[in-house]
Amino acid sequence: MGYQGHFRVWRGSAEGGGLEDFTVEVNEGEVVLDVIHRLQATQTPDLAVRWNCKAGKCGSCSAEINGKPRLLCMTRMSVFAEDETVTVTPMRTFPVIRDLVTDVSYNYRKAREIPAFKPPEGVAPGEYRMQQVDVERSQEFRKCIECFLCNNTCHVIRDHEENKESFAGPRFLMRVAELEMHPLDEADRVQQAQSSHGLGLCNITKCCTEVCPEHIKITDNALIPMKERVADRRYDPIVWLGNKLFRRS
Amino acid sequence: MRAQIAQRTLRTDRWWLPPLATFAGLLLISIYAAVRTFMGDYYWVDDYRYLTPMYSPCLSQECLPNAAHFGRPLPELPGFLTPPVVIIPFLLGFRVTCYYYRKAYYRAAWMSPPACAVAEPHAKYTGETRFPLIAQNLHRYFFYAASLLLLINIYDAFYAFTTGIGLGNIVLLVNVGLLAAYTLSCHSCRHIAGGRLKHFSKHPVRYWAWTQISKLNARHMQLAWASLIFVCVTDLYVALVASGTIADLRFVN
Ligand code: SF4
Ligand code: SF4
Ligand code: FES
Ligand code: FES
Numbered sequence: 001m002g003y004q005g006h007f008r009v010w011r012g013s014a015e016g017g018g019l020e021d022f023t024v025e026v027n028e029g030e031v032v033l034d035v036i037h038r039l040q041a042t043q044t045p046d047l048a049v050r051w052n053c054k055a056g057k058c059g060s061c062s063a064e065i066n067g068k069p070r071l072l073c074m075t076r077m078s079v080f081a082e083d084e085t086v087t088v089t090p091m092r093t094f095p096v097i098r099d100l101v102t103d104v105s106y107n108y109r110k111a112r113e114i115p116a117f118k119p120p121e122g123v124a125p126g127e128y129r130m131q132q133v134d135v136e137r138s139q140e141f142r143k144c145i146e147c148f149l150c151n152n153t154c155h156v157i158r159d160h161e162e163n164k165e166s167f168a169g170p171r172f173l174m175r176v177a178e179l180e181m182h183p184l185d186e187a188d189r190v191q192q193a194q195s196s197h198g199l200g201l202c203n204i205t206k207c208c209t210e211v212c213p214e215h216i217k218i219t220d221n222a223l224i225p226m227k228e229r230v231a232d233r234r235y236d237p238i239v240w241l242g243n244k245l246f247r248r249s
Numbered sequence: 250m251r252a253q254i255a256q257r258t259l260r261t262d263r264w265w266l267p268p269l270a271t272f273a274g275l276l277l278i279s280i281y282a283a284v285r286t287f288m289g290d291y292y293w294v295d296d297y298r299y300l301t302p303m304y305s306p307c308l309s310q311e312c313l314p315n316a317a318h319f320g321r322p323l324p325e326l327p328g329f330l331t332p333p334v335v336i337i338p339f340l341l342g343f344r345v346t347c348y349y350y351r352k353a354y355y356r357a358a359w360m361s362p363p364a365c366a367v368a369e370p371h372a373k374y375t376g377e378t379r380f381p382l383i384a385q386n387l388h389r390y391f392f393y394a395a396s397l398l399l400l401i402n403i404y405d406a407f408y409a410f411t412t413g414i415g416l417g418n419i420v421l422l423v424n425v426g427l428l429a430a431y432t433l434s435c436h437s438c439r440h441i442a443g444g445r446l447k448h449f450s451k452h453p454v455r456y457w458a459w460t461q462i463s464k465l466n467a468r469h470m471q472l473a474w475a476s477l478i479f480v481c482v483t484d485l486y487v488a489l490v491a492s493g494t495i496a497d498l499r500f501v502n
Pocket of ligand 4: 343346347348349350388392431432434435436437438469
């Protein structure tokens with residue numbers, strides 16, 4: 001059964017803006033994005049919203065619903081009471097372009113700062129041989145749909161704009177972990193994680209894990225293992241000595 | 250420019266409840282542990298050989314001779330100090346540098362952040378990049394120390410069976426079971442067991458250990474709380490029996 005739902009949507013641009021109230025029809029089985037589309041179709045033809053797949057796979061529709069970072073297309077209206085006001089705002093951490101659309105280029109910049117996969121010398125593409133158990137661990141990270149909800153939620157940059165310079169965000173620290181765990185990658189990722197990508201700024205409070213729509217265990221499986229590897233290299237004299245004596249790697 | 254939103258958060262759920270509950274829980278347990286530590290008494294039941302984990306091992310001269318399973322190599326402690334002060338730095342260090350407890354108190358006590366998507370009150374933030382928080386990287390050393398203390402607790406629990414079986418024995422046994430599960434599920438343990446390897450295929454045994462520990466590790470938070478609360482329960486039980494407040498329920502004498 002349909003009903004008239006109350007919505008508050010942030011409208012504006014970099015120059016300014018605010019929350020505006022709307023009453024929109026909501027039908028059974030709908031998600032928040034459906035309602036935003038109805039709003040666009042019936043009341044605010046110029047409302048800007050980014051979306052592509054409506055299936056939780058393209059990562060375009062990231063926003064904040066009742067203050068929680070979520071995908072608009074994967075948030076069912078049935079999780080809200082009929083008399084509840086649903087507040088929809090753009091991601092806070094990135095500059096707003098218009099209405100619900102933000103400029104996420106910070107993320108692309110951070111992606112480019114990570115050196116590419118580096119296979120062993122003399123092994124050409126097509127000659128890569130790996131065991132399944134060795135690649136398994138990093139495959140979890142490849143489920144990422146690049147919605148950047150994790151980077152948006154991470155307080156390191158959400159609450160401290162100045163840290164954007166030195167912090168790659170959970171999404172890209174996870175990318176570093178993925179390469180570090182790759183059986184054929186030979187670059188030194190561990191030192192870089194700490195010195196160039198800001199791993200030390202993460203205080204493992206797990207908000208990235210909480211909001212990830214792909215349910216990737218970012219903190220437990222990528223960030224903490226990287227912190228342990230950094231500890232091996234930089235803060236653990238015993239491991240350091242072991243490596244020297246037995247030439248392990 | 251970011252979207253202009255004045256509110257610190259637009260969350261409508263009770264986001265403040267988990268940090269508040271965590272804070273209250275940690276505070277209560279700290280108070281209990283401090284009181285019991287400085288009480289310096291009721292930690293040993295001579296008849297049934299129950300020793301509370303908070304006083305194990307008991308190493309200084311003021312320990313009751315029977316409770317000192319490894320002798321009393323340390324001299325009498327000065328002033329108001331009691332036997333647990335020798336081991337507490339390691340036990341406390343282990344919990345304080347634990348990745349789970351770090352999350353818990355960074356959120357609950359330091360509010361950095363209090364909850365996800367709720368702005369923190371601090372103007373500056375350097376995370377774990379500097380002293381003192383950079384010392385969190387020493388967690389693995391506390392893990393080694395805590396493992397050693399765990400072995401001693403296990404010894405104590407089994408030693409208590411030499412007089413028969415009572416409810417106290419079951420309590421001690423459950424306690425070491427939970428402590429062992431918590432210690433094994435540690436992120437540093439997971440890393441040391443196999444997580445640090447790049448090629449699991451070359452180390453089948455460590456790979457197996459890593460997969461098992463990973464399963465436990467997924468429950469690390471639950472184990473952290475269960476083991477912490479149960480240490481207090483165990484200590485309270487021993488204290489009640491030792492002080493004669495209650496009698497131990499005996500199954501086999
Ligand atoms: S766990 Fe680390 S990276 Fe993830 S949100 Fe928290 S501080 Fe940011
Ligand atoms: S890790 Fe999860 S939250 Fe972060 S960008 Fe990828 S899918 Fe989104
Ligand atoms: S529209 Fe593709 S993830 Fe929502
Ligand atoms: S991570 Fe919690 S005990 Fe090591």
